[in-house]
Amino acid sequence: MAAKKLYESFSKSLMEEVHRWGCMKQTGVSLRYMMEFGSKPTEKNLLISAQFLHKELPIRIARRAIELESLPYALSEKPAVLKVRDWYLDSFRDMRSFPEIKDSSDEREFTQMIKAIKVRHNNVVPMMALGVQQLKKVMDPKIVYEDLDEIHQFLDRFYMSRIGIRMLIGQHVELHNPNPPPHCVGYINTKMSPMKVARNASEDARFICLREYVPSHLHLMVFELVKNSLRAVQERHMDSDKVAPPVRIIVADGLEDVTIKISFPSPSSFWHFPLNFDVLKRGGIARSGLPKIFTYLYSTAKNPLDENLDIDSTDAVTMAGYGYGLPISRLYARYFGGDLQIISMEGYGTDAYLHLSRLGDSQEPLP
Template sequence: MAVKKACESFSKSLMDEVQRWGCMKQTGVSLRYMMDFGSRPTQRNFIISAQFLHKELPIRIARRATELESLPYGLSEKPAVLKVRDWYLDSFRDLRTFPDIKDAKDEKDFTQMIKAIKVRHNNVVPMMALGVQQLKKEKILHDGLDEIHQFLDRFYLSRIGIRMLIGQHVELHNPNPPPHCVGYIDTKTSPMEVAQNATEDARSICLREYGSAPNVTIYGDPDFTFPYVPTHLHTMVFELVKNSLRAVQERFMDSDKVAPPVRIIVADGIEDVTIKVSDEGGGIPRSGLPKIFTYLYSTASNPLDEHSDLSDADAVTMAGYGYGLPISRLYAMYFGGDLQMISMEGYGTDAYLHLSRLGDSQEPLP
């Protein structure tokens, strides 16, 4: 199976270059820097930003491509993982063959190219999940989980950063940005409003899946706002609420008691904005808690199988390949926050989502 190495479809010189770039130092940026820089969308700034990405993206992509080549337990040989690796190598090649950016026209062409790279990588998460799934079937994973888990943490954290940098640059070109928005960053993100929207989304999925959905009550200051990326925040809150709804729904499904509501509390501190999602869905046994942030654990049945069509992999299911929580935690960590779960088995679970308010923390670069 190991016959089809990358060198067959990619030249040796390209592979050598990937090795070389993968050893270069990455440069992290902070939310605040992205905000300050993007708030002056001049042609000159667009060019500076494009020049930075022209050098930074190949380094980050090369690191991941190199790692994809050398995964333990034959994971690198799985068809799904080979596909992901090819996407990374194609993107590296596109970036490296693009000439230096000197003027507005170069910048415009470059922006179109990185936009296409972002689309090419849309299905990386379900595709990697499929690869790990293929490995899981072989049941050889009992002791190597840590290694694979750490790789996936680095891999997905890096992916969040790459997509943020590309998305931010592309979005700055939007001629009609929404009010208060600098690229992807909303300088006046309302956590209450995001929680409201995420809750509606999660409840409609729960309704579709179970025919009913517990209520959700949200507490906090509706006027409070802070700079953040609303799509990231929505992803995290949606995931937590969806898990809570599912737990409560399944616990009270056949009971004559009314299902207790899920409670969301938004607190704004000086350093952190904390969002707590609390449910009475029966909790998680203590032995299961360490597993909830690994990529190979889901209490729900797995929607991915060999034959699933990945083109509609973005169709959200109520519970899935067990990636929601670990990836939400990476989103939180990306801008200096964290996600913690505290559970009382037999009662319920509290999730604490900490978001750094200062926006000064550098991207964590795996």
């Protein structure tokens, strides 16, 4: 009944239009193209950008709205997922209701509209996580979550698409900034120091643990990796008098990639400490446990999502605790032509390798 009631809030003609636009072809862009095009944010270029987004965004949003209608294991019927679907349908309606963009005045109004859409979708990740949690509560406890390929593949597509949508909107909006930071073209910092971002992310992760490319995206990825590492070390040494081993970060500057390695050397101890809190007695992650760390239905940390959470709330929810840090970090890396690899030696330790493409000319991996 809940699904039917929410569905009826949208007209039949709107739903038909969603399905029509969802069948259209997406157009990917590269980071290099975004940088070169945005290096001269003239009124003409901003108008061209807005006209492109006016056509492209409804296609991407429609595809996600359609997919949210028919998810396996009745995931589509969970209240939190229905809420996310409503956000996508509302955004599609807003996009399609906006008239043709003909001049700079239209472009400025359009920019404010897509800026509001981006804010509307701020909590999509925790809301989808809540929907998955609602599903897990009614599933057979004997089910092995990493075997639910359909759900994992959907979430990979869904979050990869979300990254692209937010990147396109954020880049266009930021080009309107009258006082951009030095060396920045919209979201993109042309002189970014991976070492500096890694150091800042490490300090932020350290602060969180003590409390219980695009710089913001790189920060997110390194933050998640270091946070997981520090949390594992902290939990392992909580009742010990021994000094916890350090988490070490190496940044390698290659011709094609910048690679950030996060590892756990410990001169006073034989074992290292794994990511995603899979702490074993002698360190490292068992080979059988590695598939779990990139799934969306698994985490050994305390789940921060209250089953009675107000799904209309706009309060931000941390990613820690519902197992999304590593899989989403890997999607960010892949979106920009890189990758994230986890290599573990059971009984010894675990290393994370974050590869970042220097070239920036790979097309978006459109789902």
